Amino acid sequence: MEVQKTALYNIHKNLGAKFVPFAGYEMPIQYKDGIVKEHISTRTYAGFFDVSHMGQFFLEGDETLTEALEKIIPADLKSLKINHSKYSFLLNNDGGIIDDLIVTKTEKGFCIILNAACKENDIKQISKFLKNNHKHLLSNDLSLIALQGPKSVEILEKLIPGVSNLKFMTGNNFNYDNENLYVTRSGYTGEDGFEISISDKKVEKLINFLISNEVKPIGLGARDTLRLEAGLCLYGHDLNEKINPIEANLKWAIAKKRKDVGGFNGWEKIKNLLTNGSEKIRVGIKPEGKVIARENTKIFSLDDNEIGLVTSGTFGPSVNAPVAMGYVKSNFAKIGTLIKLEVRGKKYGGKVSGLPFYKKSYVK
């Protein structure tokens, strides 16, 4: 398959991006300033992220569309108000997570933001439940820009008046440069911010405005350190088809009504786990000292029994210490439990930590 580029590829290049192949796209991993500076400028000012590789999947239909989607998504889509968003997942028959996503109710149906690496398969899986009268479209001429950080609201309000009225996990249509665009107050960094769905034709103008307001470009490297400090999962690492939402410690993302009534893929398995608990569960992990416990680091109990595996780990620039997430046997999941981490054949101390590592500052 040919490597794809987003509409902003040349802008990234001019901004000094280092590119890496990611989910079939050439994406910036970092720019000139490097990951730590990019991370800190997002937390203290604002940064923009080109996330146009992610799928923007639009669905239109009547209430039968809602019913169809509820068979594979365990959110309460029937009660979701127009312009409100939920974090949820696509589930397989065994309750395993096919992808994690943000679903927004629109006037005509729904918009679902899908992970780039999963989007083709996601659409195949969703389509199994769709009927002939349900329209669906994976956009191919829209960019998606995340603007994240405490100054985001002040800066974006200057360009698109009204965005400051949005609450976290809501969105609306706005007019910009004689074009309709859709803005949600959301993101994946633990900061206040927005995701802006904008045509490929206008995106450069938006980016130039952000740059003129000293907003820095942020690559995938800092996106990873930011989301990990915020305790958020990365699909393909912390989540996959063999992990269900209960194990992933994401049961909060299944609507209460749906837990009780069911009617979605994997419900029986999930209902059973809700009652009896799962064998393993996702936890935060703080290694002792400076040692970094990366993905696939083995986790041991103090008496040297293997109890789990790290799924994401890095140095957290705002925490100023290494941070990690991973799965441990449930009887080791209590916050403060002392563990050992095997790095380069040597065992280092660590402990189970609450999530997030870095306190979120969303505008509710």
Next chain:
Amino acid sequence: MSEKKFSKKHEWVSLDGDVATVGITKHATELLGDIVFAEVPDAGKSVEKEGQAAVVESTKAASDVYSPISGEITEGNKNIVDDPSSINKDPEGASWFFKLKIKNKGEFDSLMSKEEYDKFCKDNPN
């Protein structure tokens, strides 16, 4: 200090009598990005030429640091362990990794000069 020599694995060595000081090059730090972890060998440890001797990690990944020369470690630089980001600031000066007592000066002489190393980096940008 005397002449500085360079390895293909992006380490530098300077020699003072029979004690060599080893670190990673500025070019290496630019490839690595922000350094957030360093591990250095303890005094007394024997290292072989091109054997793994230390570890350096950036936000992106972990890398081994090899000794371009064989000998016995006399000191690891604890300052870079305490403040790994100092390696990005002064990789070829204060942020050396370890010192070792060498066995064979011929190993030092066979390493690249500054000019040869610069050319090597230009020909092998990654």
